[in-house]
Amino acid sequence: MAYYDILLPVPAGGVYTYISHTPLSRGQRVRVPLASRILTGVVLNEAKELKDGVKYREIAETFEDSTLFTDQFLKLIDAMADYYVNPPGLTLSGTISKSVVESEPCPVPVKKLAAAENLRLNPDQQAVYESIAADHGKFSVHLIHGVTGSGKTEIYIELAKDAIAAGQKVIYLVPEISLTPQMVERISNRLGFEVPSYHSRHTPKKRKEVFWSFAKGEAPVLIGARSALFVPAENIGLIIVDEEHEQSYKQEEAPSYQLRDMAVLYGSILGTTVVLGSATPSLETMHNARAGKYRLHRLLTRHAACMPAMQTVDMKSCDPIDHIISERLYDELSATVQRGEQAILLINRKGYSHTLYCEKCGKTIHCPNCSVALTWYKSRNVTKCHYCASEYRTPHCTHCGSTLTRDYGAGTERVAEVLEQLLGIPVLKLDTDNVTSQSKLSKMLDDFRDGKFKVLVGTQLVAKGLHFPNVTLSAVLNLDNMFSLPDFRAHERAFQLLVQLSGRSGRCEKEGKVIIQTYSPEMEIFDMAMNRPDDFYEFEMQRREAFGYPPVGKLCRLVFSHSREETVHETAQEVKRALASMPSALKVMGPTQAPVYKIRNKYRYSILLKSPDAALLKRAIHLAVTSFNKLGKTAVIMKVDRDPYFFM
Ligand code: ADP
Ligand code: ZN
Ligand code: ZN
Numbered sequence: 001m002a003y004y005d006i007l008l009p010v011p012a013g014g015v016y017t018y019i020s021h022t023p024l025s026r027g028q029r030v031r032v033p034l035a036s037r038i039l040t041g042v043v044l045n046e047a048k049e050l051k052d053g054v055k056y057r058e059i060a061e062t063f064e065d066s067t068l069f070t071d072q073f074l075k076l077i078d079a080m081a082d083y084y085v086n087p088p089g090l091t092l093s094g095t096i097s098k099s100v101v102e103s104e105p106c107p108v109p110v111k112k113l114a115a116a117e118n119l120r121l122n123p124d125q126q127a128v129y130e131s132i133a134a135d136h137g138k139f140s141v142h143l144i145h146g147v148t149g150s151g152k153t154e155i156y157i158e159l160a161k162d163a164i165a166a167g168q169k170v171i172y173l174v175p176e177i178s179l180t181p182q183m184v185e186r187i188s189n190r191l192g193f194e195v196p197s198y199h200s201r202h203t204p205k206k207r208k209e210v211f212w213s214f215a216k217g218e219a220p221v222l223i224g225a226r227s228a229l230f231v232p233a234e235n236i237g238l239i240i241v242d243e244e245h246e247q248s249y250k251q252e253e254a255p256s257y258q259l260r261d262m263a264v265l266y267g268s269i270l271g272t273t274v275v276l277g278s279a280t281p282s283l284e285t286m287h288n289a290r291a292g293k294y295r296l297h298r299l300l301t302r303h304a305a306c307m308p309a310m311q312t313v314d315m316k317s318c319d320p321i322d323h324i325i326s327e328r329l330y331d332e333l334s335a336t337v338q339r340g341e342q343a344i345l346l347i348n349r350k351g352y353s354h355t356l357y358c359e360k361c362g363k364t365i366h367c368p369n370c371s372v373a374l375t376w377y378k379s380r381n382v383t384k385c386h387y388c389a390s391e392y393r394t395p396h397c398t399h400c401g402s403t404l405t406r407d408y409g410a411g412t413e414r415v416a417e418v419l420e421q422l423l424g425i426p427v428l429k430l431d432t433d434n435v436t437s438q439s440k441l442s443k444m445l446d447d448f449r450d451g452k453f454k455v456l457v458g459t460q461l462v463a464k465g466l467h468f469p470n471v472t473l474s475a476v477l478n479l480d481n482m483f484s485l486p487d488f489r490a491h492e493r494a495f496q497l498l499v500q501l502s503g504r505s506g507r508c509e510k511e512g513k514v515i516i517q518t519y520s521p522e523m524e525i526f527d528m529a530m531n532r533p534d535d536f537y538e539f540e541m542q543r544r545e546a547f548g549y550p551p552v553g554k555l556c557r558l559v560f561s562h563s564r565e566e567t568v569h570e571t572a573q574e575v576k577r578a579l580a581s582m583p584s585a586l587k588v589m590g591p592t593q594a595p596v597y598k599i600r601n602k603y604r605y606s607i608l609l610k611s612p613d614a615a616l617l618k619r620a621i622h623l624a625v626t627s628f629n630k631l632g633k634t635a636v637i638m639k640v641d642r643d644p645y646f647f648m
């Protein structure tokens with residue numbers, strides 16, 4: 001008989017001790033009783049200390065094929081829990097789904113594909129490839145900073161081939177798995193087998209198959225967003241993080257974490273190569289590269305294509321059609337369509353209009369449950385709240401009760417409608433609202449590629465990694481609203497969006513053009529995006545240094561929420577008081593009402609912790625967590641968001 005520590009997916013806790021009559025090994029799956037439930041957990045180790053007077057319970061069941069979790073995977077969970085100051089149980093449950101952990105192994109064979117396409121790297125690619133390959137077999141992080149279309153993907157593929165040939169597994173992370181069917185296909189063709197992708201839109205059965213095929217089966221590569229990093233497998237030899245700057249790598253729901261950072265952390269635990277790639281690296285990553293923590297590789301030219309010409313249109317000095325489209329852009333659009341080529345237009349808004357107003361009292365129409373303006377969808381004749389997802393047939397003013405409303409400004413729906421009238425052709429609309437399923441999205445992208453539509457209008461989704469040979473014009477209708485967000489990364493994001501969007505245009509032999517409509521063309525960021533992208537890092541770092549923002553300073557955001565405003569505020573105050581004992585190198589800002597101060601009828605207050613010293617910040621987070629727990633206000637939620645990206 002022996003005692004073992006078992007890790008359980010219990011959000012508030014995690015590690016519990018049980019009795020076993022048979023010897024167990026680390027990483028084995030077991031089923032154990034907790035209160036009145038039976039839970040599936042993972043054996044960590046033999047219990048180091050036992051508490052007097054505790055009556056330990058017995059393990060209920062061990063799985064037949066029970067080894068799943070590797071030592072390194074468990075170290076990753078442990079390191080994540082430690083860094084983000086979360087219970088290990090929350091970290092486990094947030095990274096790997098219960099149904100998968102409990103499932104029987106069901107790997108499927110790898111499907112071989114006909115003759116793998118071969119392609120020779122050009123000299124620039126070859127140099128980068130060789131330099132990364134030379135580091136194989138030890139922990140190293142590489143940043144490939146290469147302009148859009150410079151052939152980063154081809155380098156990943158060559159590195160993956162080497163790892164596979166050495167009998168190793170490869171994790172290939174992409175930010176937006178829904179946009180990747182064409183990419184998965186391309187990589188599969190190159191590698192000569194069907195690469196499984198891990199995907200939240202897959203059926204549960206398919207997800208399990210993919211999970212087990214990589215974890216225990218013969219699949220040597222797994223492509224996916226987030227959860228793909230958390231499929232435990234032996235012998236992982238390479239982790240690729242494509243478009244490392246992408247915001248969607250940040251998981252917002254608890255346990256919040258930054259996937260790119262976790263990939264690097266995992267790489268250090270595995271002792272393996274991690275490759276980050278981007279045309280617009282995040283400031284954090286550039287900072288690490290400059291500091292010598294990551295090795296920087298540049299690709300300065302597109303493979304067999306040139307960079308598109310970019311220009312701004314000053315919206316103040318023209319009279320845009322329907323307040324949406326400048327004459328300049330309209331002319332370019334018509335010419336593009338007439339040449340039989342295609343265009344991608346970006347507007348930063350979903351729905352039909354920007355805002356709904358009350359005709360009687362002039363106030364903005366808000367969601368009754370959230371302090372957020374509603375968005376009108378003309379096509380379905382509903383208004384929708386983007387925070388709680390409630391829909392209303394007849395929205396009414398929360399101030400005066402009137403149902404007479406008027407709308408203002410344009411979203412994707414309206415732009416598409418205006419363009420259809422102007423150009424007399426159907427326009428394809430792409431945003432997270434109409435992309436409801438993977439098959440629907442694939443069909444839309446196929447239709448666009450096949451030329452059934454000449455014009456694609458969408459939200460930021462359209463700036464991300466799409467590759468259409470016939471697109472020669474891309475345009476931003478308006479992103480000025482980004483600059484007024486309470487978010488220190490607003491400029492970085494706008495810059496990335498502009499450069500990425502330019503990457504969608506003129507990908508092949510045909511010359512591309514990019515038009516940016518703005519009310520403030522004098523802003524330096526436009527000139528940088530158009531003419532001197534390499535200056536952006538220094539420019540933005542000056543601002544970050546001045547304010548102590550990341551990557552110079554480190555942040556943690558604490559968000560308190562509860563249905564009674566007073567309770568939230570008091571709780572946040574108490575936590576702030578507890579933090580008063582910290583040294584002055586830790587700045588405590590707030591508590592203040594969050595910019596969106598009510599979501600789903602829960603009031604929200606936030607505290608921002610800032611320090612140049614990561615260790616000090618961590619001590620402060622620990623202090624905040626202990627003092628919050630001591631308050632015993634179990635109905636109040638305190639979200640700990642270290643390295644936050646979301647400030648609303
Ligand atoms: P990135 O990932 O940097 O955006 P890609 O790898 O997608 O760039 O390459 C852009 C285009 O150039 C793709 O169509 C790709 O097939 C092509 N390409 C890249 N490298 C080569 C090469 N060495 N030989 C032929 N075509 C290439
Ligand atoms: Zn709402
Ligand atoms: Zn009103």
